[in-house]
Amino acid sequence: MEKGEILEEKKVIENYVESIYVYDNAGVCLTSCGIKPENLDEHIVSGFFTAIKKFGQKLIPGTVVKSLIMSGHKLFYNNFENITFCIQCYDDLPNQVIDYILNRISNQFLEIYQERLPIRDGNISIFSDFSTYLSQFMEQPLIEGLLEDFGYKVLSEGVILFDEIREKILFAKVPEEYSSRKQIAMSGMLINFAKKLSNEYQGGDVNSILISSENRWICISKREYIYIIVLFPKTKNIELNIIVEKTEEILDNILKMLKIELIK
Amino acid sequence: MNDTHLKFVFKITVIGDGGVGKTSLIKKYTEGTFEEDYISTVGAQFSFYDEKINGDECKLYFWDIAGQKEFEFLRSDFYEESKAAIIVCSLEENNLGKESLNHLVDWYEDLNNNCGDIPVVIFANKVDLIDEENLDEGYVQSFIKEKNTIGVYRTSAKTGQGVTDAFRKIIRELYEKYKSNI
Numbered sequence A: 001m002e003k004g005e006i007l008e009e010k011k012v013i014e015n016y017v018e019s020i021y022v023y024d025n026a027g028v029c030l031t032s033c034g035i036k037p038e039n040l041d042e043h044i045v046s047g048f049f050t051a052i053k054k055f056g057q058k059l060i061p062g063t064v065v066k067s068l069i070m071s072g073h074k075l076f077y078n079n080f081e082n083i084t085f086c087i088q089c090y091d092d093l094p095n096q097v098i099d100y101i102l103n104r105i106s107n108q109f110l111e112i113y114q115e116r117l118p119i120r121d122g123n124i125s126i127f128s129d130f131s132t133y134l135s136q137f138m139e140q141p142l143i144e145g146l147l148e149d150f151g152y153k154v155l156s157e158g159v160i161l162f163d164e165i166r167e168k169i170l171f172a173k174v175p176e177e178y179s180s181r182k183q184i185a186m187s188g189m190l191i192n193f194a195k196k197l198s199n200e201y202q203g204g205d206v207n208s209i210l211i212s213s214e215n216r217w218i219c220i221s222k223r224e225y226i227y228i229i230v231l232f233p234k235t236k237n238i239e240l241n242i243i244v245e246k247t248e249e250i251l252d253n254i255l256k257m258l259k260i261e262l263i264k
Numbered sequence B: 001m002n003d004t005h006l007k008f009v010f011k012i013t014v015i016g017d018g019g020v021g022k023t024s025l026i027k028k029y030t031e032g033t034f035e036e037d038y039i040s041t042v043g044a045q046f047s048f049y050d051e052k053i054n055g056d057e058c059k060l061y062f063w064d065i066a067g068q069k070e071f072e073f074l075r076s077d078f079y080e081e082s083k084a085a086i087i088v089c090s091l092e093e094n095n096l097g098k099e100s101l102n103h104l105v106d107w108y109e110d111l112n113n114n115c116g117d118i119p120v121v122i123f124a125n126k127v128d129l130i131d132e133e134n135l136d137e138g139y140v141q142s143f144i145k146e147k148n149t150i151g152v153y154r155t156s157a158k159t160g161q162g163v164t165d166a167f168r169k170i171i172r173e174l175y176e177k178y179k180s181n182i
């Protein structure tokens, strides 16, 4: 499979995420990146978040604060034993996308530092490398990353995302012979044809078509002006309802993201 | 950052009865100011102080925890992972002052139960309000011997007396302790 690519203007994580904080249960900020209000130290921010977390646990025992919604913005938290990962972003960023970002950061962080946690000696010098990682992470394309992660998770052989209005492939991660104009146009035609058929049976709008062929499952989903084609090998044991569900979910999220009017 | 220099953050819990001057002392040390008006701390307040020692960056990270009974339910959670604690009492000759001395042992035990044997410094505050010559510190002295604290400092958030020395002592103590472990 070749590297996925996107043909429209790059939108990187930084366009959607305002800041990231990683802190421990003492409220000590281990590392952070992004925009911060002037004169507001990162430890003050993480101190308040820690206090809110602890307060939440008192208010409803056995729970943990997962998010904080503000007008236009939201904060999401991912807790791992002693460490909390927090991202601050625009409130229309879909939650699954936030989970994807939080998971990537947490996995990377724990992979490097887990052995050395918790910090017993107050020495946070070891985390300075991670702020470099975070800055680079913020510059990575988001939609491509999501689609790659999606393809990988559902064991697909290839993913193509197409914008019907602009007649553009937004993302393709497939063997070259599978992403021609002809193949994509046929997928569009098939959806339109399926709609007609569905109407005949009073089935209403068509969300997805799943084709079971000798060698592959081919799942085509459409939302408004974008559609996605996902190829799965027949050889792998994949649950059909999951294929369709997950494909529709990722498409919904991407549509939401394409609609976000970026302030930056 | 220069590779050879380290960056430390020491969380310091500041406790003691409400009104003894916890918030004022931190404010005096971190901002150099003092206010007569009493603004009750809601739950916890955070502030920090940066100091460079031998090129290493040390940050004292204060958790100023409300002393009032109403906040008891949260208090011990706020102690988590403190590297040191300051227990503040007031020397003023009134009920608040006397009570705050009597409560030193309770504060100490509350802390000890939650944090174990971390360094503790006692600030006997509002020294500007009394005549130091007539001061009987017997009780505090026997307390610190018995409880193995780092020391007791007579302070005044108002005049600044003793404040810098007391905070300096903590920063040095922690720095030496943790630096030598590396």
Ligand SMILES: Nc1nc2c(ncn2[C@@H]2O[C@H](COP(=O)(O)OP(=O)(O)O)[C@@H](O)[C@H]2O)c(=O)[nH]1
Residues within 6 Å of the ligand: B016, B017, B018, B019, B020, B021, B022, B023, B024, B025, B035, B036, B037, B038, B039, B040, B041, B067, B125, B126, B127, B128, B129, B155, B156, B157, B158, B159
């Ligand atoms: N004269 C005098 N007043 C003080 C001193 N420290 C604090 N105060 C006053 O005592 C009151 C309570 O102080 P505060 O710092 O809010 O106490 P906290 O509840 O322990 O945080 C305020 O009115 C302060 O202005 C001091 O050293 N001398």
Ligand SMILES: [Mg+2]
Residues within 6 Å of the ligand: B022, B023, B024, B039, B040, B041, B064, B066
């Ligand atoms: Mg206070």
